[in-house]
Amino acid sequence: MSRPVVLRFIQVLPNANADGDFSLKDLPGSGGRIDILCRGLSACFDWGTETWSKEGLELIGALGSNRILRFRCPAQECRSERTWAEMIKRAMKGFTVEGIETREGSLEDCIGEIEALASSKIWVLDRTGVDRSVLKDTVDSSQNTFIIGDHLGFEDRAQRVFADHGVTKVSLGSTDYLSSHCIAAVISEIERLVT
Numbered sequence: 001m002s003r004p005v006v007l008r009f010i011q012v013l014p015n016a017n018a019d020g021d022f023s024l025k026d027l028p029g030s031g032g033r034i035d036i037l038c039r040g041l042s043a044c045f046d047w048g049t050e051t052w053s054k055e056g057l058e059l060i061g062a063l064g065s066n067r068i069l070r071f072r073c074p075a076q077e078c079r080s081e082r083t084w085a086e087m088i089k090r091a092m093k094g095f096t097v098e099g100i101e102t103r104e105g106s107l108e109d110c111i112g113e114i115e116a117l118a119s120s121k122i123w124v125l126d127r128t129g130v131d132r133s134v135l136k137d138t139v140d141s142s143q144n145t146f147i148i149g150d151h152l153g154f155e156d157r158a159q160r161v162f163a164d165h166g167v168t169k170v171s172l173g174s175t176d177y178l179s180s181h182c183i184a185a186v187i188s189e190i191e192r193l194v195t
């Protein structure tokens with residue numbers, strides 16, 4: 001199998017604080033579970049990869065109803081949850097932060113843009129989806145995107161977007177994993193499939 005160029009995750013956080021007005025000492029409460037995004041970033045860029053080039057990774061945060069944060073791997077290594085939170089806060093406040101782009105936009109906007117890319121495949125990570133063995137025969141696109149829910153899963157609105165766009169749900173098994181674990185597991189699975 002040829003190596004996909006981009007492995008992308010979209011972390012959906014409909015209740016997250018989308019303007020940077022959260023306390024670094026209370027990320028789950030004041031950040032509306034922005035801690036989930038911080039741990040997802042650590043999983044993606046800091047501890048999830050073994051063989052996959054970090055330049056080939058991307059994580060998008062779809063926050064609230066109209067805020068998109070796009071993360072590529074910054075040069076700095078070994079970031080903690082708090083360091084990621086500081087970077088997110090600065091980016092949301094309008095400062096230039098290496099590796100982070102912010103803009104207005106919804107989950108549906110993101111999906112539409114990614115669908116328009118050449119050779120692009122989008123999956124939703126869902127415990128009730130089809131077995132992950134399906135990835136073996138289908139992860140051959142140059143762009144593979146996996147959408148992940150928050151601690152509550154996906155709201156009805158996100159579910160409707162998935163149905164409208166015909167996005168396939170794929171399961172990592174019957175256990176309910178943390179979002180960050182799912183990111184690490186998908187990276188590991190794709191590394192195994194393409195190397």
Ligand SMILES: C[S@@+](CC[C@H](N)C(=O)[O-])C[C@H]1O[C@@H](n2cnc3c(N)ncnc32)[C@H](O)[C@@H]1O
Nearest residue numbers: 125126127148149152153171172173175176177
């Ligand atoms: C902590 S889980 C959400 C738990 C929530 N109670 C639910 O039932 O969806 C966070 C996200 O991780 C992903 N996830 C967790 N376990 C998974 C599994 N076994 N297979 C696929 N995705 C999973 C899903 O995207 C889920 O929305």
